[in-house]
Structure formats: C-alpha cells, structure tokens
Amino acid sequence: DSGVTQTPKHLITATGQRVTLRCSPRSGDLSVYWYQQSLDQGLQFLIQYYNGEERAKGNILERFSAQQFPDLHSELNLSSLELGDSALYFCASSVGLAGVYNEQFFGPGTRLTVL
Amino acid sequence: SQQGEEDPQALSIQEGENATMNCSYKTSINNLQWYRQNSGRGLVHLILIRSNEREKHSGRLRVTLDTSKKSSSLLITASRAADTASYFCATDATDKLIFGTGTRLQVFP
Numbered sequence: 608d609s610g611v612t613q614t615p616k617h618l619i620t621a622t623g624q625r626v627t628l629r630c631s632p633r634s635g636d637l638s639v640y641w642y643q644q645s646l647d648q649g650l651q652f653l654i655q656y657y658n659g660e661e662r663a664k665g666n667i668l669e670r671f672s673a674q675q676f677p678d679l680h681s682e683l684n685l686s687s688l689e690l691g692d693s694a695l696y697f698c699a700s701s702v703g704l705a706g707v708y709n710e711q712f713f714g715p716g717t718r719l720t721v722l
Numbered sequence: 723s724q725q726g727e728e729d730p731q732a733l734s735i736q737e738g739e740n741a742t743m744n745c746s747y748k749t750s751i752n753n754l755q756w757y758r759q760n761s762g763r764g765l766v767h768l769i770l771i772r773s774n775e776r777e778k779h780s781g782r783l784r785v786t787l788d789t790s791k792k793s794s795s796l797l798i799t800a801s802r803a804a805d806t807a808s809y810f811c812a813t814d815a816t817d818k819l820i821f822g823t824g825t826r827l828q829v830f831p
Contacts, residue, residue, distance in 0.1 A: 640819070649823050650765075650824070655818055663818040697765070699764075710755060710767040710770055711767065712767070713764035713765040714764055
C-alpha cells in the first residue's frame, strides 16, 4: 500500500458526460501528479500540483482540468468525454518537486470506461 | 511524447535467470528512476540513480547510468515468477517525470 488513495476504482460513463476523479496523497506529501495510461499512448503525464499551485503541465487536454485543495487532496475533472478517454488514470504524490530527486508514490488508479 | 524508450519491449525468461532491460532517453536529466507495474495496478518505485552516479544496487536490482550515451540499464538477478511485471524508466529533467514505453517481463517457473 503506497498510502495514496484514489476514488472511484472503476467508472463507466457515456460520451459527452463529465466525471471527477479524486486523489488523496500520502500524509506529508505536497506534490500531486496525474497520469493517464492507455494501450496506445502509454503512460502520459497530465499535470502536477505543488502545495495547491499548478507546477507543470503535460499532455492534458483542454477538456480536462484539475485542482489541489488546501487539505492537499486533488481532483481531476474530465468533461465532454470521448471514447478515446477510456484509460487508467493514476495519481501519484511526492514530498517535494519532481526535479529534486523525489520518488513518486502511485495510487491504485481509476479505470475509466467511456461507452 | 515519450522521453525514454525501453528495450526490449517484452522479455520472457525462466526463474533463476537474469533479466536486463535498457532505457534510452533524449535530453539531459537530473536523475533516472525505475518503476515496476503489475498488470493494471499502480506503479511502484524501485530505484533512483542520480546523474552523477554510474551504478547503484538494491537487493537483486542493479542499475547503471551512462549519461554520455543517454542510456540506463536495469538488471534483475536470479529472477522469480513474482518479478513478472512491466518495468518503466522515468527521467526527471524539470518539474515532471517522463516515463518510457516499458518492458514487459515474464518469468516462467
């Protein structure tokens, strides 16, 4: 158990809908990262927050948004869902910033299926 | 886009054999990390090697880093069936971690 929790574990929804994925980092970790893993794209970095502020952006679509709250939990919002958004979404956390020799601890993931 | 690419894409070996996976990357890095992922589960950090280090050991794992060739290798010695998983390298140049394409390792008992 990494100490990172994600809810829900599975999500099945229809195209055009909006969903929210939730992540609670390990106690004491200030950085939260979101990744998308699909068969054709591999593991893609989406976005990073550090202590409530956005720090780095990756291949995140405009239909997607995220935030980190004062209690450090984070939410990833996916809207106008398309079939191609079906994937595993992982949250990870680390003590500090990615560039400062920190390992990341991954949650179990949310499997999103868009029908 | 992917920063790192692992080679081979897939590897099948017998228990007790050694497994070697290679990772190549494109830009300068601060450190390189290796992660393991069991099917459909979250990634687990294995080892981190800094850009000024050449080799690092952790149990049955040995990682090497050659910054002049922009490559790293992960060696798992005396493999076990439980080592069956996908292994990813990840490079950390700025504020984000960029993962490679992964090597799928299968260890047969």
